[in-house]
Amino acid sequence: MSGEMTTMLxxxxxxxxxxxxxxxxxxxFYLILLSIWEGIVRLEIWPPYLFPGPLIVANxxxxxxxQGLFLPATLVSLRRLAIGYSISLSLGLVLxxxxxxxxxxxxxxxSLVLGMQALPSVCWLPLAILWFGLNERAIIxxxxxxxxxxxxxxxxxxxxxxxxxxxxxxxxxxxxxVRLYTQVxxxxxxxxxxxxxxxxxxxxxxxxxxxxxxxxxxSLGNLLQTGRDLNDAAQVMAVMVMIVIVxxxxxxxxxxxxxxxxxxxxxxx
Amino acid sequence: MAERHLVAQHGQAVAGKADALDQPSGGISxxxxxxxxxxxxxxxxxxxxxxxxxxxxxxxxxxxxxPSGCGKSTLLSIIAGLEPxxxxxxxxxxxxxxxxxxxxxxxxxxxxxxxxxxxxxxxAFGLRQAGMPEAERMRMAREYLELVHLSGFEHSYVHQxxxxxxxxxxxxxxxxxxxxxxxxxxxxxxxxxxTRDKLQIELETIWAATGKTILFVTHNVRxxxxxxxxxxxxxxxxxxxxxEFSITLPRPRSLEHHQTIDQAREILAVLHAGQRPDExxxxxx
Numbered sequence: 361m362s363g364e365m366t367t368m369l370x371x372x373x374x375x376x377x378x379x380x381x382x383x384x385x386x387x388x389f390y391l392i393l394l395s396i397w398e399g400i401v402r403l404e405i406w407p408p409y410l411f412p413g414p415l416i417v418a419n420x421x422x423x424x425x426x427q428g429l430f431l432p433a434t435l436v437s438l439r440r441l442a443i444g445y446s447i448s449l450s451l452g453l454v455l456x457x458x459x460x461x462x463x464x465x466x467x468x469x470x471s472l473v474l475g476m477q478a479l480p481s482v483c484w485l486p487l488a489i490l491w492f493g494l495n496e497r498a499i500i501x502x503x504x505x506x507x508x509x510x511x512x513x514x515x516x517x518x519x520x521x522x523x524x525x526x527x528x529x530x531x532x533x534x535x536x537x538v539r540l541y542t543q544v545x546x547x548x549x550x551x552x553x554x555x556x557x558x559x560x561x562x563x564x565x566x567x568x569x570x571x572x573x574x575x576x577x578x579s580l581g582n583l584l585q586t587g588r589d590l591n592d593a594a595q596v597m598a599v600m601v602m603i604v605i606v607x608x609x610x611x612x613x614x615x616x617x618x619x620x621x622x623x624x625x626x627x628x629x
Numbered sequence: 630m631a632e633r634h635l636v637a638q639h640g641q642a643v644a645g646k647a648d649a650l651d652q653p654s655g656g657i658s659x660x661x662x663x664x665x666x667x668x669x670x671x672x673x674x675x676x677x678x679x680x681x682x683x684x685x686x687x688x689x690x691x692x693x694x695x696p697s698g699c700g701k702s703t704l705l706s707i708i709a710g711l712e713p714x715x716x717x718x719x720x721x722x723x724x725x726x727x728x729x730x731x732x733x734x735x736x737x738x739x740x741x742x743x744x745x746x747x748x749x750x751x752x753a754f755g756l757r758q759a760g761m762p763e764a765e766r767m768r769m770a771r772e773y774l775e776l777v778h779l780s781g782f783e784h785s786y787v788h789q790x791x792x793x794x795x796x797x798x799x800x801x802x803x804x805x806x807x808x809x810x811x812x813x814x815x816x817x818x819x820x821x822x823x824t825r826d827k828l829q830i831e832l833e834t835i836w837a838a839t840g841k842t843i844l845f846v847t848h849n850v851r852x853x854x855x856x857x858x859x860x861x862x863x864x865x866x867x868x869x870x871x872x873e874f875s876i877t878l879p880r881p882r883s884l885e886h887h888q889t890i891d892q893a894r895e896i897l898a899v900l901h902a903g904q905r906p907d908e909x910x911x912x913x914x
Contacts, residue, residue, distance in 0.1 A: 532709055
């Protein structure tokens, strides 16, 4: 009866080592990469203000953080992202459910959503600036459009691929109305929804950076732009590192735990 | 015997909850009056089920036997209230069926457990819909998991269970609601012979202890003979009942007993006679 269980347990002792080794390999890879970078800089092919070495960039990063510039900028960017992504999430869930459950909406709105998905959301920026002016609202608008269609399509795919037998079983066990959506349809669709959420997240993040490059208040995107204006490649690279750190951190905090849960429950590899 | 005892105990425990859930205990009668089903498939009207009339006494165990696609599953679905009939009506315990209700619970061949919930929460799903408080429904879920011999698997997920274990969970998920009618749509069809025999025996034990009305769809002629008070043989699509057999062999019936085998042979002959010659006889026995 518990055959599968015992094989799962038998593999436990190797897990510790299997987990550490990739990290060691990764560490070595990055050390080599940084050495090559530093080596090229030492050849002095380009002036250091255009092609600074890793130590100078690290220093710029340190100064940016300690001088109180990078962290407030990150908070401004994250705030926009949070607002924009929340709006996309709410709209995308509703829209995706409607698309997945209603044939008429699927045939009409569905084609529009597919078309919109093909349009990079930065393309909305000029229009957004015309409508809202170059301000907070224009940027959030672009972020919303960046994430909305990915989320919508993810929810739609999840709902459509949910085996009808789950709904049958749930109705049979007394589930009605909204509960069919909240307790059956959405959780059943979670693996596909999660893909949409992740893709939406990365699109939102890209759109935000594009929007902020144009908009002159303190933000991560804007710091890139000022770095360029000051001919300070070290700052530009330091901000880029900052952007990567923020992106990876949020992915780890927000999506990794949900992904782990989905894998554990559904038994996906 | 110990098992029978357990069921009786649980029967009482559930009866105590009956006012909270407003459920009947034991079986109820079913009247199926001229129930038929047609549906549109690729622009053509398909007749899935010819008008069927059937009276089921409270506490009866009836096996429905017939070729694939003969509408047996459709009939169960209609009785469960999950789809409306194209014609006719169903009365359960004298009341007209107008939608799904937890007095009639359907069990599917694929078990249809929810992969996003662990075993215990799967079993408690129906109780949650009925508004039972968390602690109480978790306690009942544990009790019913014990009843189907799955104690210790409360926190497992569906993918960690074998086919037989999944059907046990599905059975617990149904029984915990104390339904008067169990509608079983080939629940053991995908299981290996050994697991299947075991589950048949357990089902019979539970049935004997609770007196529930059971409609059991199967492909397996010997399974039908071993379990049923009556065996109804369906024709190919559009399904209708071509013959009815009352099985009076003493219980418990062994699948290998010569009386079971003789009876099965007789039914199999009818089943084959009802099949169109161009169709493969794919029923097991």
